[in-house]
Amino acid sequence: MTEQGSANGRGMLLVVGLAVVLAFAWGVGSAQDAPKPAPASAPAGTVLKWGFEKENSNITPNHDAPIALVKDKAAVTEGGSALKITLKKGTTFQGIIITDPAILSGWDKAKSMALDVRNGSEDRLWLTVRIEDVNSTEEANRYEKGQGVVSGSGTVRVQIKDLVCPNGNKLDTSKLQKMILYVEPKGDADFFMDNLRLEGVN
Numbered sequence: 252m253t254e255q256g257s258a259n260g261r262g263m264l265l266v267v268g269l270a271v272v273l274a275f276a277w278g279v280g281s282a283q284d285a286p287k288p289a290p291a292s293a294p295a296g297t298v299l300k301w302g303f304e305k306e307n308s309n310i311t312p313n314h315d316a317p318i319a320l321v322k323d324k325a326a327v328t329e330g331g332s333a334l335k336i337t338l339k340k341g342t343t344f345q346g347i348i349i350t351d352p353a354i355l356s357g358w359d360k361a362k363s364m365a366l367d368v369r370n371g372s373e374d375r376l377w378l379t380v381r382i383e384d385v386n387s388t389e390e391a392n393r394y395e396k397g398q399g400v401v402s403g404s405g406t407v408r409v410q411i412k413d414l415v416c417p418n419g420n421k422l423d424t425s426k427l428q429k430m431i432l433y434v435e436p437k438g439d440a441d442f443f444m445d446n447l448r449l450e451g452v453n
């Protein structure tokens with residue numbers, strides 16, 4: 252009985268000893284693991300080019316479009332403000348001209364350009380993206396394509412590989428000079444833009 256008890260005691264000591272060794276090993280292992288980064292709000296490779304948070308002298312109205320930075324919660328998708336274009340029936344080409352070199356750089360290393368938009372009207376509106384490089388002198392050698400934007404919020408996206416001019420030449424995305432974004436109003440409405448970004452940047 253005594254021997255049995257003694258054997259049990261040794262067994263228990265062995266189990267406790269093993270547990271201590273395992274716990275120590277576990278602790279050391281955990282300490283050596285690199286901390287995992289917190290999940291980012293945007294996918295890896297996304298680079299914000301303009302958040303419409305402040306005035307920019309290199310972003311000007313196209314065709315005298317009334318533009319303003321607003322803190323409209325329904326339209327803001329990045330930071331605290333978005334760009335509002337006040338559309339009026341009978342006007343055309345309402346939007347912005349971007350000539351900021353910082354916004355137009357790095358496109359050659361990206362897969363796509365994306366822009367969050369909000370169409371405050373009930374109509375499906377047509378948003379045109381025109382992009383020019385150093386060689387763009389006329390329609391034939393610039394990129395210009397429209398996309399339908401339904402009522403509400405959405406994202407307009409242009410694949411960089413699709414930046415081909417009517418003459419068949421690809422835009423030189425390392426030498427972009429200008430981007431014009433404009434909407435054709437169908438009536439009085441507000442149109443918003445935010446979070447102009449490049450995606451898939453390597």
Ligand SMILES: [Ca+2]
Nearest residue numbers: 302329330332
């Ligand atoms: Ca913003």
